[in-house]
Amino acid sequence: MRHLILGSGIAGLQAARAIRSAQPEAAITMLGREPDPLYARPMISHLLEGSVQPSQLELGLPPEVRLISQDEAVAVDAADKTVATQQGRKLAYDRLLIATGADPRGIGAQNTDLENIHFMRTKVQVRDMLEALPGSRRALVLGGGLVGFKAAYGFLRQGLEVTMLIRSEYPLSQQVDPITGGLVRAKLQENGLDVLVGRDVARFEEDGSGRVRGAELTDGTVLDCDVAVVGKGVLPVTGFLQGSGVDVDLGVLVDEEMRTSARDVFAAGDVAEHFDLARDERWVNAIWPEAADQGRIAGLNMTGVPARYPGSLSRNTIRIFDLDLTTCGLVNPPADSGYEILREEDPGRGTYRRLVFLGDRLVGAACVNRIEHAGVLRSLIGSRTPVPCPREDLLRESVHPGGLFPFSR
Amino acid sequence: MRQVVVRPERCVGCMQCMAACAAAHSQSGALAAAIREYPLPGPRVHVGSGRYGEGFPNRCRHCDPAPCMTACLPGAIYRDGNWDTVLIDPSRCINCASCAMACPFGVIRYHRDPWVSPGRAVAVKCDNCLHRRAKGLIPACAEVCKSGALTFQEPDRAMKRRTDEISRRTSGYVDQERSGEEAPGFMLLRQLKKRSGQLAESGRGPR
Amino acid sequence: MDQKRFSQRTITEDGRLMLAKSERDGVETVWDRLEAQQPHCGYCELGLSCRNCSMGPCRIDPFGEGPQQGVCGADSDIIVARNLGRMIASGAASHSDHGRDLVEVLEAVADGSAPGYTIADEAKLRRVAAEYGVEAEGREAGAVARDLARAMQEDYGTRLSRLGLLSRAPEPRRALWDRLGITPRGIDRETSEMMHRTHMGVDNDWQNLLLQALRNALSDGWGGSMIATEVSDILFGTPQPVASRVNLGVLKEDQVNIAVHGHNPIVSETIMRACRDEALLRKARDRGASGINLVGLCCTGNELLMRHGVPMAGNHLMTELALVTGAMEMMLVDYQCIMPSLGQVASCYHTQMISTSDKAKFPGMEHQEFHSDNAADLAQRLVERAVDNFGRRNPDKVSIPSQPVDLVGGFSVESVLQALGGSLDPLLEALKSGKIRGAAGVVGCNNPKIRHDLGHTALTSRLIENDVLVLDTGCAAVANAKHGLEQAEAAERAGPGLKEVCSSLGIPPVLHFGSCVDNVRILVLAAELAKALGQDISALPLAGAAPEWYSEKAVSIGAYCVASGIDTVLGPTPPVTGSMNVTGLLTGGLEDLLGARFAVEPDPEEAAKWMLSRIEGKRKGLGLDGR
């Protein structure tokens, strides 16, 4: 059996591992666009910080996997069961996995092609950023999401003055409620980060030699900067699937076994669109653990070992200086839509907890500090079962898992 | 393979397992000296409290597949197949707490630890006392637990005992000696505590 | 934390408001610490852990698989009985040592070496002296006091075969004690022997241990506590009905607020006198305060309330919250039930904390030792410092919650007799006719495991609705007072029979009988009723309850009540259920021996039902109508 995996990220890797464990003899080929060996993508911000060595990011492939790097798929022929690549290869498969991940979303500002304006998605991009650091004093970070955050933190650690520019009213607005966002913002400012909210870049300014020198904002303010990072979210990489017969919405549509609409074609990871357990609708949750899980499930199904994927949940764990934050599921539900919110703040201990319920189910949670039991809440959200205890109990720092789940082992 | 089997209904909440676990994961290995170490050793088993103060020994289940493992960004969490144990490599751990969100039991802690990482905070959790196993000793928590809430045995045997307990109860034959549910004083105490807890919750006033 | 959580902690409005403030102010309270302690150690809760020797410590597995004997071989029955015995020994020691301090002051007064103290009730001095066989006729009070003090000191020793005040118990009860071998011989002796017997390798028969525990408790009830009450009356006056007010609303925004907390009246009485000193009042006015407001907490507060109508700020669980008002210039403590956390709480405010007893020092408190020779002067100096401290109060941190509630306190055997016109007959008639079904003592502490004041007030309400006259003491009395049950108008809340009796006498249906040592007033009244009816106490329609008890003293009280023939129901579970033999004896078997037994019932509604059924049962036994 020939397995072809498009994309050498964590989804592809987990699939390869699952395939290898189930089928020691099968042929596995992995096609990857990047020049670097497989690595842990989220860790690249630690490279920027300078807190890890590049080799520490590397992830090992299982035995006997053929890795083709620096080439990319340009077309899939599901009827013929072949994939055409940029370099002119034509790769045949019995089972195909689309694990091409996501690319950063572009922005509408003018002059984004100036030197020292970066995305932060790959090792290469971080190397470029590191090269731009000597001589840089001021960094501008666009976007108050996870990647923006990590970039800002990395720059701070490298001794730069950092301004974070957020279109919404507070950081992490996709993940957290205004109270949590306010705590985060205060913590960032307390540690020397400039946070500007409700604004965006209209135009970058050039220093005369092709490099960025500053940015003019939508409100007319002009900011100096020697380096800028755009962290405005990601979009699934699906362009090469046009005309392939694989159905695509925002991402590649998959069922519980990670099968796409095309026969013997699977998809997993940031590129895949499955079902969000909290939102109760199709959704792309482009995060590491879901990508890894989906990859594993897809890999098993590709070998014929049945495995089901229940659905995904958005979640985040962020440590911002001494503030720990976890969010999961639907933290910011639309107003007046039948969701109920329970929250508790203990300024003395610096804790805050916000729980979102729909009917008798927990659908979202945000915890600030004392986050050790956040996983219990996550698994309760994921279980989609009625909360088995009085809701207020979930506000307690330590949720007693014994009462929540039938005991195992 | 023998494993630590948890029977929460037997936990009396004495927290000896926590103390023994911390001592077993200290530099000195002895409680009296361990409490003077810096950093202080921390337990890997955590006795939580139920709604009415019932003890609950909470400990890594060494799940397979392990959600913490897939969630780990630097790939520091791995399975030791020989011992069927999920372990954390402290040198790879970046203390990002992604695993906190992944663990459905909330058993991972983040701190400096004299045993695995004295200099820097990392994720810390149960390692099945492999260092003790290597010396022929059983995990510290199971060794000190005298109420049978944590035992070290074949999971199959534990399952069988559980089935026996249930069938004995349904068949009307109650083995006073063996069945935890029949420890009358303990059950009485739990019942009374539950009643007073419920009384407070009910918000019932004196009228 | 939301309001709901606060109201799960306490039923009181002042409590809830101050809990909210304590959270705002970042002050940790007893409830927070209880939460942090969860789960409690089950071995200890079951009474199955033993730390008595260094072959151990040991614990017994309640499930039967683990160890069933300590290293010495003691099984669960022995270990539970030993532990219970030691609890009672500590409780009895506490009351009795409190009594001893009073006897020493009495002796010092007799010797003229206690300038701040006098004999306030000479008639009572002579009455009690007569009971001790001290010649009182025609002798000077001082001389009588000296001899009485010496006689009482004899009671503490071990040279007698029985305590002096046992003569107050009805004859059949005394005979029963003799038969069971539990007649207390010396106050210190019984505690000492209890400790001896629970040493490894002494008494290892759990029943024998429990008998000594009962004897030890009796040495408290008919010994140490009784002496404490009687000598307090002699020195400071026998209580007479007096009006007062209760809850944190008794604190005054425009006055120097001083609280006394603890148990013994020895210190608080002198503070009270200093608070009424003209020069100090002038000084307070100079400092911008309109007066000096002394308030009580816990039982030393009850002592002052009973004798002088000093307002009561709150019971045990309110002691931290009283500081959270931010309006307290000084708190003086003596001993017992004083949470070691108080110093820390006070450090968040301007309150000066003063410890006064050589026996009881606390973190975060300044120690100013009171003795009978320096008390008056020292009290004066400390109150002056409290006045000086008024200026340091931070108005932004002050919040005095709620309106105080009126109450009538000051009931004693003497004042009840007086109210009844000099004889118990009207009460006996009411009992016989069934207008009053019986009488109950509702006593004991607060315990954060029980919603604060709910146990006391719910139980008491239910009892009076069913025409049971309630006598309360200690924290229970404060709870009921806050709930408005100790005013004459509360007769409206009583059943028709009790209401009629209370209305005709103009008394509340719930009589404040004083501090926790004053439980002996209830014993004496019970004994008098029994004697009047020619019965043993256990035959009477009486019952006792400690719905929110927490302390070892309460265990001793419960044990002497049961040993005296009064059924007693406990709210929180004592650490005995690790031995079903001990549990069975306490809650069942004792009835055959003593005519009374224990029950454990956290729900006050259920506890009330149990007490009512016991009372009705005893009525039937007496040939009276039973419901």
Ligand SMILES: Cc1cc2nc3c(=O)[nH]c(=O)nc-3n(C[C@H](O)[C@H](O)[C@H](O)COP(=O)(O)OP(=O)(O)OC[C@H]3O[C@@H](n4cnc5c(N)ncnc54)[C@H](O)[C@@H]3O)c2cc1C
């Ligand atoms: C800086 C940063 C921090 C992050 N932090 C976190 C975090 O803390 N927690 C978390 O859960 N997630 C985090 N993420 C997200 C996480 O990295 C992704 O969800 C995860 O890597 C997705 O894995 P994947 O395998 O689906 O896709 P990718 O990792 O994107 O891998 C896809 C691979 O396929 C390649 N590819 C694309 N198109 C083609 C093609 N046509 N042919 C061949 N190859 C192709 C891509 O170049 C890439 O190498 C972070 C991401 C970044 C960038």
